[in-house]
Amino acid sequence: MSDDRRHLLLIGIGAGDPQQLTLQAIDALNRTDVFFMLDKGQGKDELLHFREAICRRHIAPDHDYRIVTLPNPPRPQVPYGAQKDDAYRAIVAEWHHRRSAMLADAIQDSFLPGQTGAFLVWGDPSLYDSTIRIVNKLSSTTTLNLSIDLIPGISSVQMLCALHRIPLNQIGESVLITTGRKLQQLIDEDEYQLPATTVVMLDGNSVFQHIQRDDLMLYWGANLGTEHQALISGPLKEVTPRALAGREEVKTKAGWVMDVFILIRQKLL
Template sequence: MTRRVRLIGIGSGHPDQVTVEAVRALNSVDYFIVSDKALGVGGLNEAREEICRQHIDGDWRFVKVDDAKRDRTDPSDYGKAVTDWHEARTIIYEKALIDNPGDAGFLVWGDPAFYDSSIRIIERILARGNVEFDYDVIPGISSLQVLAARHKIVLHGIGEPFTVTTGRRLAEAVEAGHDNIVVMLNGTFAAQSLLEKGQGGDWDIWWGTNLGTKDEILVSGNLAEVTEKILAERSEVKEKAGWVMDIYLLKRRR
């Protein structure tokens, strides 16, 4: 039988938010390939370990690999920096698969379909033809869903579309006239720029950080009124948990 690689969406931090399909998949592989970058973030790694502890029967094995370094020196060429980084990761993961026979799992944070490179990297490994396997993708509960559930909101008005983008591209989505914008991958709090342009009053925000963990914090309200609180909570959680991952919905007032 051909060996199998499984990309397992493990949810966004809480062990109860792992699907039955993911639990079966976690128990079906011989080892997990985990990058040292993922392991380096203390609290994040604890959340991942807890998911394994609660859902895997018996022991599990992590094959640790070095994470490729991403070139952040030229912010104008983001696309190329990410492509180079994917290529470097491809070679590292390919070697781990060649060196370690058996079925391999990847613990993918949230859902593999949102801002995650695992599927692209696995496709690249297959295209290189140096190692053979079948692979499958197990969906996970995304931070997008946890945000909506915690705030008890629908991400859009009745029949409206919603846009999911990154902090880096928020301004573009606002200029394009989108009304319901979910923002992920926030190196900084990009919505602050709307406030600086005097547009804070035009937007309501539902913000959440470290969702599903003991450090989870939620803030909602008019952007102009709650930005200071969000900035303060962001720094506080970073200090306390050692990591901050936040996501928010911006809704334009009409």
Template sequence: MKQIFVIGIGAGDPDQLTLQAVRAIGRTEVFFLLDKGEEKADLVALREEILRQHAVRPHRVVVARDPERDRDRTTPGYANAVDDWRRRRADIYERLIAGELPDDGCGAFLVWGDPALYDSTLGILEEVHGRGSAAFEWTVVPGVSSVSSLAAKHRTGLNQVGRPVQITTGRRLADGGLPDGVDDVVVMLDAHQTFGRFTGQGLEIYWGAYLGTPDEILLSGPLDDALALRISDVRARARARKGWIMDTYLLRRGVPT
């Protein structure tokens, strides 16, 4: 039967690959990459560099165009747009697995960070498998997430002693605010810099963009208006320069002693 690896490759630094990931890459015959357009060509280039270093057996790289999607989470019908995008992505995965991988072959998808955290690959593969048109088994290889990388780069922990940490999205943070009883909140997928709503509340912020890559940017400190504006400005200039941005941040409030 066809075998598929879903390999977490870290937040961008090739040195973040685990030994398990290196072994899985070494077993793979066909790598499936999704092209997100010229603006994000360096994302494909980073994957190709990982393969150059670790793909030790003869292999092929099959590139397909990633379907466009509405990324504005504030628009009506956003959930339906995401469902439609996932179906179209499933169609692509189904075609790749059925048409590009021999019956006893081994293929792989290289996933940024960890496949279990805010990534659609596992859910889409489950949908494709459920369709029954392409028989395959799949194995998930965990990776270093941007959350772990963020904490390491700032030399801090994700939680304070004996306290919980919550991972959420910018949209959820904007809708619900800081959760009660949680003093450390990691925020991902925040295109609108929601942290700016929480200045003057005694919070600290640890922010990072392009984590693990040569373009990495790190900023941290007490979250006042000046720092919020600085992060927004740095973020906007970086996005204008590269055409895309991936950033993550940790909001922290002190625990009363």
């Protein structure tokens, strides 16, 4: 019985180290006919080259595959600190719509029913990545007839904990995973409480520098798993200048920076 569906894989590839791929991810690479890779423009070429290097390293020499490179539609920016949730969601929804339309055309044109295509997703596809939402919208498109499988990957949060040798959760305490934008909104309130552990991602403005607390430890990392990896930890007020300088140094050397940090209340360590 012939398979008339197009198979689409979302493969988590870790935070930047090719050795972090799971055996399941490597198996998925070796049954993919077409890889879709988004080109995010000048200054982020390394992100594209890393995905290409993963294919060369982990795919068997006798397996034929193609790479289709697509321009990543830029997302309109809202001034930091001036974002309102409704406005922000509208901007993201419009951006997702443009990406979805582009990907639908690419899938239609690039591989046939019965074949397999894949996206190599940085970190883990479930954590602050839009690919799942976009692809799920495409799954309802009857002309594409997609089946979708998700391959989990090692996230930057997992890697940061491993590199700093810390547990993510404190005994009997909760963990908050949020963005720099949302944490800034929390800080702007007159009185705010942070849980025992706060993980912050997608923070382009180093929001930790605005926190005036004496009881927090900062565990920070940038470009994890790459040659430009940087790590800093210590009491928040003490190490904040080093983290800010480290971020700029990584960005200068690599041409791009992706950082993540964890705040932990000291009395719980």
